[in-house]
Amino acid sequence: MPEKPKIGFYWCASCGGCEESVVDLAEDIVMVADAVDIVFWPVAMDFKRADVEAMEDGSILATMVNGAIRTSEQEEMAELIRRKSKIVIAYGSCAHMGGIPSLANEFSRTQIMEFMYQESPSVVNPDKTRPMTSVKHNSFNVTLPEIRNLVRTLDQVIEVDYYLPGCPPTPKLLKDAVLTLLSGKLPPKGTVLSPDEALCDQCARKDTKPSDLSFKHFYRPHAVLLDSTKCLLSQGVVCMGPATRAGCEALCISANMPCSGCFGPTSRVRDQGAKMLSSLCSNIDPKDEDGIDAVLEDIPDPVGTFYRYGLASSLLRKKITEDM
Amino acid sequence: MPEKNIKSNYEPKIVAFFCNWCTYTAADLAGVSRLKYAPNVRVIRIMCSGRVDPQFILQAFASGADGVLIGGCHPGDCHYAEGNYKMLRRFRLLKRMLKDLGIADERLRLEWISASEGEKVKLVINEMVEQVKALGPLAIPQHLKNINEELKHFPGEEIREEEMAHA
Numbered sequence: 001m002p003e004k005p006k007i008g009f010y011w012c013a014s015c016g017g018c019e020e021s022v023v024d025l026a027e028d029i030v031m032v033a034d035a036v037d038i039v040f041w042p043v044a045m046d047f048k049r050a051d052v053e054a055m056e057d058g059s060i061l062a063t064m065v066n067g068a069i070r071t072s073e074q075e076e077m078a079e080l081i082r083r084k085s086k087i088v089i090a091y092g093s094c095a096h097m098g099g100i101p102s103l104a105n106e107f108s109r110t111q112i113m114e115f116m117y118q119e120s121p122s123v124v125n126p127d128k129t130r131p132m133t134s135v136k137h138n139s140f141n142v143t144l145p146e147i148r149n150l151v152r153t154l155d156q157v158i159e160v161d162y163y164l165p166g167c168p169p170t171p172k173l174l175k176d177a178v179l180t181l182l183s184g185k186l187p188p189k190g191t192v193l194s195p196d197e198a199l200c201d202q203c204a205r206k207d208t209k210p211s212d213l214s215f216k217h218f219y220r221p222h223a224v225l226l227d228s229t230k231c232l233l234s235q236g237v238v239c240m241g242p243a244t245r246a247g248c249e250a251l252c253i254s255a256n257m258p259c260s261g262c263f264g265p266t267s268r269v270r271d272q273g274a275k276m277l278s279s280l281c282s283n284i285d286p287k288d289e290d291g292i293d294a295v296l297e298d299i300p301d302p303v304g305t306f307y308r309y310g311l312a313s314s315l316l317r318k319k320i321t322e323d324m
Numbered sequence: 325m326p327e328k329n330i331k332s333n334y335e336p337k338i339v340a341f342f343c344n345w346c347t348y349t350a351a352d353l354a355g356v357s358r359l360k361y362a363p364n365v366r367v368i369r370i371m372c373s374g375r376v377d378p379q380f381i382l383q384a385f386a387s388g389a390d391g392v393l394i395g396g397c398h399p400g401d402c403h404y405a406e407g408n409y410k411m412l413r414r415f416r417l418l419k420r421m422l423k424d425l426g427i428a429d430e431r432l433r434l435e436w437i438s439a440s441e442g443e444k445v446k447l448v449i450n451e452m453v454e455q456v457k458a459l460g461p462l463a464i465p466q467h468l469k470n471i472n473e474e475l476k477h478f479p480g481e482e483i484r485e486e487e488m489a490h491a
Binding site for chain 1: 374377378379381382383385386399409410412414416417418420423424425426427435462464467468471474475476
């Protein structure tokens with residue numbers, strides 16, 4: 001019997017939801033497990049770094065890496081995985097675009113350390129202890145990975161072959177991706193493995209989206225009673241659908257919640273946030289500065305709204321500060 | 325004092341998007357009228373200020389521009405009726421967003437300049453160059469390059485651009 005193709009899973013700066021989404025394959029996971037050998041999956045099975053180092057270079061068919069890259073250890077692991085795998089797939093929003101962790105790029109490392117280890121109201125730290133990369137303890141040298149200055153996408157650290165978008169990717173997308181890998185008919189390098197059209201095109205409420213949107217107010221979803229049959233934009237809710245790639249089958253919208261953009265942009269858009277800002281603002285009703293500003297006041301945090309999953313992959317990538 | 329010298333010799337780079345129907349014509353008028361203004365502006369002619377995708381502005385900053393200037397028709401005068409209002413609305417939010425991302429207010433400017441206002445082109449450009457000069461370089465490419473030195477290898481943008489081409 002020929003050897004089964006080898007598959008790996010790894011996580012970096014992420015919440016664990018992507019790992020859950022693998023288990024969400026439900027019965028299909030048996031199909032996957034039958035077709036491939038899972039040779040590396042620290043969250044579910046007992047593999048150590050040394051096991052990976054011992055593998056032959058290029059011996060893994062594909063490794064799905066989720067999570068952004070924040071620490072030196074994650075960078076080293078990403079490079080190790082790159083060496084051992086023929087194909088590396090950035091799995092989920094964080095590996096694809098930086099994800100929610102990359103909103104930390106709005107702050108410098110110093111600011112984050114000061115807040116998390118000192119200023120936060122729930123922290124008691126009279127000795128001003130900080131995480132150190134190396135410290136002597138009982139004559140042992142104890143080390144920790146270094147926290148980098150920037151949260152990065154996977155492709156800002158290693159070469160990435162494909163992207164599986166989503167927070168997390170849906171089981172259907174994962175299953176399709178595995179079947180594609182096994183079929184050997186590989187799409188061009190750099191492909192995002194999800195339909196290359198805007199979410200609005202696949203939305204069940206598409207027909208209720210007016211061609212002449214006109215915003216007088218924006219409402220946050222909890223602050224307004226939403227009609228579950230009508231386009232959310234037409235109800236004044238910021239729905240990222242127009243600037244977001246399809247493929248999720250409008251899951252959030254079917255729960256009457258607006259799209260927050262986790263699938264990232266289509267291939268025609270370089271910067272999802274700028275494009276969404278453009279689309280939304282063009283359709284504001286007032287024409288004078290004060291009137292426009294009054295409507296825009298309803299969007300208190302534009303960076304967090306438009307770049308919720310992708311500040312690291314945006315054109316600016318971070319807040320421009322003096323101290324980093 | 326080499327540091328001071330560098331600062332006084334610093335010439336900001338400003339990318340300008342001028343509407344074909346008004347500000348670009350006004351810049352032409354400034355030219356044929358032999359008005360002198362600071363040479364720091366790289367003008368890009370577009371058909372309407374409403375064509376300025378916020379991505380263009382961010383791309384300019386990300387590529388090393390110290391400031392971005394947009395020139396459009398006065399309210400009510402847009403050749404396409406509404407384009408300048410669309411720009412104004414995007415501009416109002418983009419300003420706020422750029423502030424949150426650490427880019428000073430003076431680095432992005434929107435001005436209504438009609439085809440007959442050659443003098444205003446001169447005044448606006450000179451004023452903006454002075455203001456941006458006082459702020460000093462933004463230098464985002466250099467800034468990111470410095471940060472990327474913490475990585476062992478940093479393929480960074482090159483790889484992403486290459487992949488974008490395949491996407």
